[in-house]
Amino acid sequence: MKKTIYSVFGAAALLALTPSCTKNFEALNIDPNLIEKVTPGSLLTPTIYGMSTYFTVRSYDFTWQLMQVGLPNPSVQLGLHRYDVTETAGNGTWNTCYRWLRNIREMQNAADVYGQPMYRAVAFTLQAYITGILTDSFGDVPFSEALQAEEGVSQPKFDTQAEIYTQLIANLEEANTIYAGEGIMDGNDLLYDNDQTKWQKFNNSLLMRLLLRVSKRSEFDSYNRIQNMINNPETYPIFEGNADAALVTITGNPPYNYAWARRQDYVNFEAMSSFFVDLLNNLEDPRRPLFMTEASEMVDGEPQRIGYKGIPSAHSGDASQFNYSPSTPNGNLMIYDAIGTPIKEVIMGYAEVEFIKAEVALHHGDLEASEAAYKKGVEAAITQWNGGEIPADYFENETAAFDGTLERIMTQKYLGLFFNDYQQWFEYRRTGYPVLPKTEYMLHDGVMPTRFMYHNDVRRFNPQNYQIAADRIGGDDVMTKVWWEK
Numbered sequence: 001m002k003k004t005i006y007s008v009f010g011a012a013a014l015l016a017l018t019p020s021c022t023k024n025f026e027a028l029n030i031d032p033n034l035i036e037k038v039t040p041g042s043l044l045t046p047t048i049y050g051m052s053t054y055f056t057v058r059s060y061d062f063t064w065q066l067m068q069v070g071l072p073n074p075s076v077q078l079g080l081h082r083y084d085v086t087e088t089a090g091n092g093t094w095n096t097c098y099r100w101l102r103n104i105r106e107m108q109n110a111a112d113v114y115g116q117p118m119y120r121a122v123a124f125t126l127q128a129y130i131t132g133i134l135t136d137s138f139g140d141v142p143f144s145e146a147l148q149a150e151e152g153v154s155q156p157k158f159d160t161q162a163e164i165y166t167q168l169i170a171n172l173e174e175a176n177t178i179y180a181g182e183g184i185m186d187g188n189d190l191l192y193d194n195d196q197t198k199w200q201k202f203n204n205s206l207l208m209r210l211l212l213r214v215s216k217r218s219e220f221d222s223y224n225r226i227q228n229m230i231n232n233p234e235t236y237p238i239f240e241g242n243a244d245a246a247l248v249t250i251t252g253n254p255p256y257n258y259a260w261a262r263r264q265d266y267v268n269f270e271a272m273s274s275f276f277v278d279l280l281n282n283l284e285d286p287r288r289p290l291f292m293t294e295a296s297e298m299v300d301g302e303p304q305r306i307g308y309k310g311i312p313s314a315h316s317g318d319a320s321q322f323n324y325s326p327s328t329p330n331g332n333l334m335i336y337d338a339i340g341t342p343i344k345e346v347i348m349g350y351a352e353v354e355f356i357k358a359e360v361a362l363h364h365g366d367l368e369a370s371e372a373a374y375k376k377g378v379e380a381a382i383t384q385w386n387g388g389e390i391p392a393d394y395f396e397n398e399t400a401a402f403d404g405t406l407e408r409i410m411t412q413k414y415l416g417l418f419f420n421d422y423q424q425w426f427e428y429r430r431t432g433y434p435v436l437p438k439t440e441y442m443l444h445d446g447v448m449p450t451r452f453m454y455h456n457d458v459r460r461f462n463p464q465n466y467q468i469a470a471d472r473i474g475g476d477d478v479m480t481k482v483w484w485e486k
Contacts, residue, residue, distance in 0.1 A: 044119075044187050047104060050100055053259045056345045069418065070273055081273070083442045083449055087478075088453075090453060098146065098147065101146070107122070107123040108120055121196075124174060125199065128210065139451055141159065143159040143164050144167070155464070155465055158469035175200075190249075204236045206348060208356050212226065212360075223360050242383060244350060250342065252336065263331045271328060272310040283397060291330055344384070351384060375395060375402065
């Protein structure tokens with residue numbers, strides 16, 4: 001194999017769009033990704049670490065604000081929590097996804113050269129994970145012709161989202177068959193330590209996610225296909241507990257540094273949102289001390305704790321209206337003072353699988369199965385985090401008890417998708433849940449933005465295909481709905 005060193009280069013947005021050379025990439029900014037000889041296993045951990053860490057930060061910077069989990073404090077005007085999604089808001093997502101999709105393309109090629117089909121399956125799984133985020137964020141994107149500059153494709157076409165989902169689902173089906181066979185994985189695997197059984201469970205759990213995402217499109221027959229998977233666990237093994245989940249353990253020891261270099265960058269100048277805090281308070285939820293600090297107010301010149309209390313998202317901007325210090329993120333969740341203490345970054349949790357099962361059962365009118373899966377999902381979402389324990393009487397709370405509605409399932413799923421890239425945003429766009437409060441200070445009349453605008457460089461360097469895609473989706477605007485929403 002040729003010598004290759006993988007990296008993001010200066011104009012990373014052009015990875016999928018303009019001529020580039022895979023022979024001499026710049027060095028990656030994380031040591032384990034310095035690869036002198038490309039074998040399929042050598043590309044795995046850099047991709048996992050790069051994606052999980054980037055989207056952990058993006059969940060905090062982007063999803064928290066749109067989905068009323070947290071917000072900058074102070075925040076005088078505009079900002080994402082007021083639905084101010086700028087035309088460059090998705091540039092980093094575009095760059096990052098194509099950066100790591102290039103690694104996956106090389107993994108596929110290397111798997112074929114070295115005769116290691118398990119890595120072809122892993123490449124399909126990771127391709128679906130990353131491309132799913134990419135297309136759910138933008139809609140139609142370069143896919144079938146992307147990353148083929150060496151083959152002479154400098155201006156790739158944009159595949160429709162329907163075409164992309166069809167291919168990703170087919171690839172995951174093929175990967176499931178490969179995982180069920182014989183093969184070896186011998187590289188460094190930060191996620192599953194080369195356990196192909198767990199990779200197969202992740203693959204099929206991801207297949208459930210993708211099928212549910214397109215459930216409004218009748219041609220995919222999503223609910224019946226997911227039910228078939230549930231009914232055939234030997235053919236389609238899926239997550240059965242948090243031990244199976246795609247949770248990346250990060251110790252903070254170089255080269256696997258925490259997502260934030262400094263604790264104050266995560267904790268300071270951020271408040272928890274009233275909607276998120278009040279929801280957890282009403283549930284008497286044990287995740288509160290794991291996720292946040294208590295609020296305080298001054299009494300006789302001394303700060304006194306007043307329990308968990310946030311500030312409203314999309315408020316007027318006048319901080320004087322808050323006569324208390326709101327709850328802030330708990331630094332220990334994501335960055336410990338003592339380096340070496342493990343934290344978890346979420347690619348896909350077990351709880352999501354149970355919430356999918358709950359929704360499918362509800363769709364089919366099986367309330368008993370729906371309730372059982374709902375309760376398993378809630379418990380998994382709580383115990384997934386270090387120190388998380390579910391009280392024996394949790395479901396005796398009227399707010400937590402299963403009530404046979406999609407809203408109840410999706411509200412708990414929203415909590416379960418905490419710190420999981422953009423999944424809260426995607427699922428809100430699919431279902432409209434949870435119901436988020438609106439204020440007069442939100443842009444777009446309080447209607448949630450539904451996509452990122454395409455990278456500026458796409459318009460410059462691939463104008464014809466850009467215009468075709470923009471016209472086809474209904475305009476390159478943050479309020480244009482993607483295909484699976486329609």
